[in-house]
Amino acid sequence: xxxxxxxVLLMPxxxxxxxxxxxAEDPVVEAxxxxxxxxxxxxxxxxxxxxxxxxxxxxDLRREVxxxxxxxxxxxxxxxxxxxxxxxxxxxxxxxxxxxxxxxIGPFFLLGVGAAALVVALRRRAQKLVDTPxxxxxxRRVEQLLSQGARRS
Amino acid sequence: MKxxxxxxxxxxxxxxxxxxxxxxxxxxxPSPLVGKPAPAFTLPQLHDQDKTFSPADMTGKVWxxxxxxxxxxxxxxxxxxxxxxxxxxxxxxxGMDYKDQxxxxxTWLRRHGNPYPLTAVDEAGRVGINYGVYGVPETxxxxxxxxxRYKQIGPLDDDVVAKKILPLVKELRNK
Numbered sequence: 001x002x003x004x005x006x007x008v009l010l011m012p013x014x015x016x017x018x019x020x021x022x023x024a025e026d027p028v029v030e031a032x033x034x035x036x037x038x039x040x041x042x043x044x045x046x047x048x049x050x051x052x053x054x055x056x057x058x059x060d061l062r063r064e065v066x067x068x069x070x071x072x073x074x075x076x077x078x079x080x081x082x083x084x085x086x087x088x089x090x091x092x093x094x095x096x097x098x099x100x101x102x103x104x105i106g107p108f109f110l111l112g113v114g115a116a117a118l119v120v121a122l123r124r125r126a127q128k129l130v131d132t133p134x135x136x137x138x139x140r141r142v143e144q145l146l147s148q149g150a151r152r153s
Numbered sequence: 154m155k156x157x158x159x160x161x162x163x164x165x166x167x168x169x170x171x172x173x174x175x176x177x178x179x180x181x182x183p184s185p186l187v188g189k190p191a192p193a194f195t196l197p198q199l200h201d202q203d204k205t206f207s208p209a210d211m212t213g214k215v216w217x218x219x220x221x222x223x224x225x226x227x228x229x230x231x232x233x234x235x236x237x238x239x240x241x242x243x244x245x246x247x248g249m250d251y252k253d254q255x256x257x258x259x260t261w262l263r264r265h266g267n268p269y270p271l272t273a274v275d276e277a278g279r280v281g282i283n284y285g286v287y288g289v290p291e292t293x294x295x296x297x298x299x300x301x302r303y304k305q306i307g308p309l310d311d312d313v314v315a316k317k318i319l320p321l322v323k324e325l326r327n328k
Contacts, residue, residue, distance in 0.1 A: 043182065043287035043288075044287055044288060046180075056252065057287050060278045060279075060282060061282065064279075064282055085185070085282060085284070086182065086285050089183075
């Protein structure tokens with residue numbers, strides 16, 4: 001029994017373990033990977049960057065990018081590698097092309113339309129406000145009504 | 154101009170955009186590889202580890218390359234379609250066992266049937282990356298010169314096979 005107790009007491013010692021080590025330990029490589037991966041889209045969970053995603057494919061692609069960094073490839077070469085395979089879709093900032101013109105210009109175009117509509121609406125409203133001079137007759141009536149009100153209160 | 158015309162026009166335009174936008178499938182990322190030579194590889198075979206398979210072996214033939222895995226749900230849905238195609242013998246389908254365990258893949262094929270004359274093993278998923286695979290199953294139609302002519306993302310179904318794959322295979326074969 002005593003032996004058993006001793007073994008149980010020693011058990012936590014066995015559970016000592018180091019924290020999981022990151023896959024790649026070179027901080028320079030990791031820094032470049034981080035810098036690149038926030039610009040790249042994970043194909044599986046499409047609204048996550050390659051840096052954020054835990055999908056197996058994202059892990060594989062990070063491994064691939066790490067290896068390319070280790071081979072001293074430039075950022076542009078690495079991006080080209082991925083675009084050749086997955087298309088412009090992997091880029092969070094797609095290049096300016098005929099097919100992406102609407103994407104790049106569209107918001108500014110809509111902003112312009114909105115601003116123009118605002119200007120037109122404000123001008124129209126300004127035109128509707130016409131100054132009508134008050135006649136002496138009306139002024140007297142106003143004063144009469146106001147004095148009546150003052151007496152009442 | 155009547156006051157309701159402008160809001161109505163905006164509404165109709167918005168509905169039009171939504172009608173198109175909501176029917177598009179965001180998972181269908183157009184592959185830049187269509188029209189380009191199929192990336193080369195040499196990989197061990199699933200059933201005979203010592204032998205290899207390479208797309209160069211298939212030069213002169215029109216064939217399909219089907220990425221699958223035993224852990225993949227969509228592959229199970231697709232499998233009967235592949236089995237029917239294999240039975241009809243219209244076009245050879247070569248398998249690529251993607252990021253899988255060899256024994257599990259073999260068990261899977263024993264259980265569900267094997268439509269592939271040969272399956273290669275891409276254990277690390279590197280060939281998958283070269284082919285722009287981002288979710289199995291994916292299927293490529295490759296022509297006699299080894300050029301990718303079509304990519305199916307997601308499971309094949311009878312409709313796609315009858316309307317797209319088989320006519321394309323016929324056309325490529327006559328070239």
